[in-house]
Amino acid sequence: MSAKARPTYSAIAKAAGVSEATVSRVLNGDERVNPERTAAVMKAVDDLGYRKNRAATALASGRTGLIAVVIDDDLSIFADPFWGTVTSGISRVLMENHLQTVLMVTSVNSVDGPVAHYLESREVDGAIFFQLHKDALVRKLAKAGLPIVITGSPHTDADLTFVDTDNFGGGHAATKHLMNRGCKKVAIITGDIETTAGHQRLDGYNQVYRELGRVPAKTLIKQGDYSYESGHVQMQHLLAENPDVDGVFACNDLMALGAIAAIEEAGKTVPDDIAVIGFDDSIPARTSRPQLSTVRQDINALGEAAAQLMIAQLNGEPVESRIMPIELVLRESA
Numbered sequence: 001m002s003a004k005a006r007p008t009y010s011a012i013a014k015a016a017g018v019s020e021a022t023v024s025r026v027l028n029g030d031e032r033v034n035p036e037r038t039a040a041v042m043k044a045v046d047d048l049g050y051r052k053n054r055a056a057t058a059l060a061s062g063r064t065g066l067i068a069v070v071i072d073d074d075l076s077i078f079a080d081p082f083w084g085t086v087t088s089g090i091s092r093v094l095m096e097n098h099l100q101t102v103l104m105v106t107s108v109n110s111v112d113g114p115v116a117h118y119l120e121s122r123e124v125d126g127a128i129f130f131q132l133h134k135d136a137l138v139r140k141l142a143k144a145g146l147p148i149v150i151t152g153s154p155h156t157d158a159d160l161t162f163v164d165t166d167n168f169g170g171g172h173a174a175t176k177h178l179m180n181r182g183c184k185k186v187a188i189i190t191g192d193i194e195t196t197a198g199h200q201r202l203d204g205y206n207q208v209y210r211e212l213g214r215v216p217a218k219t220l221i222k223q224g225d226y227s228y229e230s231g232h233v234q235m236q237h238l239l240a241e242n243p244d245v246d247g248v249f250a251c252n253d254l255m256a257l258g259a260i261a262a263i264e265e266a267g268k269t270v271p272d273d274i275a276v277i278g279f280d281d282s283i284p285a286r287t288s289r290p291q292l293s294t295v296r297q298d299i300n301a302l303g304e305a306a307a308q309l310m311i312a313q314l315n316g317e318p319v320e321s322r323i324m325p326i327e328l329v330l331r332e333s334a
Contacts, residue, residue: 009023009024011048012041012044012045012048015044015047015048016037016040016041016043016044017040018037018040018041022037022041023041026038026041026042027041027045063125063314064122064123064124064125065098065099065100065125066099066100066101066102066123066124066125067090067094067099067100067101067102067124067125067126067127067128067307067310068101068102068103068104068119068124068126068127068128069087069090069091069101069102069103069104069127069128069130070104070105070106070115070119070127070128070129070130071083071103071104071105071106071129071130072105072106072130081282081283081284082252082280082282082299083130085299085300085303086130086151086299086302086303086306087101087103087303088300088303089299089300089301089302089303089304089306089307090128090303090304090306090307091303091307092303092304092307093303093304093307093308093311094307094310094311097307097311099125099311102124104118104119104127106137111136111137111140116137116140116141119141119146120140120141120144120146122146124146125147125314126146126147126148126149126310126313126314127141127146127147127148127149128148128149128150128151128306128307128310129148129149129150129151130151130152135154135155135160138150138154138160139160142159142160147310147313147314148160148161149161149162149163149306149307149309149310149313150162150163151163151164151302151303151306152164152195152196152197153196153197153200154196155196160321161309161313161319161321162321162322163302163305163306163309163321163322163323163324164196164197164302164321164322164323164324165197165297165302165323165324165326166323166324166325166326167196167197167200167201167204168200168201168203168204168207169204169325169326170201170204170279170295170297170326170328171188171200171201171202171203171204171205171207171249171251171279171295172204172205172207172208173204173295173326173328174204174205174249174277174279174295174328175188175204175205175208175209175249176208177277177293177328177330177334178247178248178249178275178277178334179208179212179247181247181275181334183246183247183275184244184246185220185242185244185245185246185247186205186208186216186220186245186246186247186248186249187216187220187221187222187238187242187245187247187248187249188201188202188205188216188220188221188222188248188249188250188251189222189223189224189230189231189234189235189238189248189249189250189251189255189256189259190202190221190222190223190224190251191223191224191225191226191251191252191255192223192225192226193223198251201251201279202221202251205249217242219238219241219242220238220242220245222234222237222238224250224251224255224258226251226252226254226255227254227255227258228254228255228257228258228261229258230255230258231250231254231255231256231257231258231259231262232258232259232261232262233258233262234255234259235248235258235259235260235261235262235263236262236266238259239262239263239266239268245274246273246274246275247274247275247276247334248274248275248276248277249276249277249279250276250277250278250279251278251279252278252279252280252282253278253279253280253281253282253284253285253292253294254278254282254284255278256276256277256278256279256285256292256294256333257278257284257285257288257292259276260276260288260290260292260333263276270290270332270333271290271332271333271334275293275333275334276292276293276333276334277292277293277294277295277328277333277334278292278293278294278295278333279294279295279297280294280295280296280297280299281294281295281296281297281329282294282299285329285331286331289332290331290332290333291331291332291333292331292332292333293328293329293330293331293332293333293334294329294331295326295327295328295329296326296327296328296329297324297326298324301324302324305322305324309321309322
């Protein structure tokens with residue numbers, strides 16, 4: 001049995017009672033076409049089962065309709081619900097604007113790998129990068145003219161468009177609250193401090209100590225990897241090295257929940273013995289026992305803002321990087 005022939009512009013024009021030129025204008029998004037003719041063309045398209053040829057459309061318009069979302073080759077970030085929510089926000093806005101998401105995994109430190117070559121060949125219209133360890137690949141692509149948005153502040157002063165959370169402010173607010181509630185020895189479990197987010201949250205923590213004329217002991221600063229397990233392990237180290245620790249700021253909710261488990265296993269209670277604050281305000285923060293005090297960032301809005309900045313670039317509009325506000329949410333743990 002032969003495959004059903006793909007409808008042509010001629011067939012659509014005949015069914016709609018318009019010219020082939022009008023069909024072409026409608027299918028390429030020309031809003032100047034008479035609304036009645038546009039409706040007739042779209043009805044014919046539906047009736048005939050027409051589907052646009054992506055390759056031909058890309059050749060004609062110079063657009064692919066695809067936006068890459070590029071993550072580092074450490075897939076452990078998807079253990080954190082934060083990134084799934086960011087990706088959802090990005091994809092939703094892109095789809096509303098007739099763009100599709102292409103998820104790509106690479107070492108963002110590599111400027112010569114297959115993903116780098118793919119992006120340089122303009123197989124996509126732009127690329128949104130998750131938090132970076134280095135900016136080399138992004139700067140190279142931006143210099144070549146590919147529209148770029150970073151979720152997270154860039155490491156350099158390069159003119160790169162980004163959307164980020166007020167990570168410094170969040171780290172400062174969490175640590176200050178712990179101090180204000182009477183904690184004398186506040187520790188931090190950081191995320192990856194090679195990312196700007198991890199470094200900025202640590203800076204906010206240190207700033208509170210500076211304001212009090214103090215310096216935190218090195219044993220009070222532990223580095224996790226944003227996983228529940230790392231929060232648990234690093235809290236065990238904190239308790240072994242600092243038996244009198246009475247406050248902990250964990251740089252995401254999963255690590256905070258891991259820390260609480262370690263505290264309870266050690267026979268201590270939260271918040272009476274040790275107060276704990278996380279970061280993100282994820283669903284687990286609201287459903288845990290005790291409920292987790294945390295720094296809220298609007299994760300959906302972060303993803304949506306990244307997509308909006310990308311669309312503005314594609315439309316040739318001026319763009320300005322954005323820092324999203326945070327809010328300290330106090331529950332049972334601090």
